[in-house]
Amino acid sequence: MQISFNGTAHEVAVDVRTTLLDLAREHLGLTGAKKGCDHGQCGACTMLVNGRRINACLSLAVMHEGDAVTTIEGLGTPGQLDPLQAAFVRHDGFQCGYCTPGQICSATGMLDEAAMGWASHVSGDLDHVSLSDDEIRERMSGNICRCSAYPTIVDAIREVAESAA
Structure with a gap:
């Protein structure tokens, strides 16, 4: 194949x-x-x-x-990190790092979904999707971090979302 x-x-x-x-x-x-x-x-x-x-x-x-x-x-290279990879490093959005590749790939897809206007379960306005912390958490809920780095993961994703807006 x-x-x-x-x-x-x-x-x-x-x-x-x-x-x-x-x-x-x-x-x-x-x-x-x-x-x-x-x-x-x-x-x-x-x-x-x-x-x-x-x-x-x-x-x-x-x-x-x-x-x-x-x-x-x-998504990126060690010398040229993807914006989400760089944000995860800046915000310490990982601890053991095991879930980080999945978190970053999921966040990449999630940001694209939001940019296309796809609403989530917690979207308050179906015509204008805004990525609040609650919105980011809902959209990333399929990715578990056993080290509980969730606050810094949300911070990293929010930074990239705001820079793209």
Whole structure:
């Protein structure tokens, strides 16, 4: 099957039971996304597929023939951090770092969703989405941080959202 990871096309032959997460980690060496719960409940495996965030542990790789997948490795480099990566560093939006790749990929997708005007469960105005702290928390609720760095994660996301506005 043909699939693109971080802008690079790959021709891979994988078992039909292989998840997108396992394809990235075990076959392509992209180990940023983590296997936290393997049940889609923690968000440590979050990747972007065609710009939309998904739990890669729940998605079979064969479902993504021809798709463009972005992992944390595709968002920035050590010398040129993505704005969210830089904000997470500035605000200390991580402690152990295990969930951070999933948090950043999810936040990237979430900011795009908000920019397109997609409302969330807590959106007060369906015609004008504003990213309050409560809105950010709701939209990031699928990503668990066992170290409880939530306040600084919200601060980092808010900074990037405000700079883009």
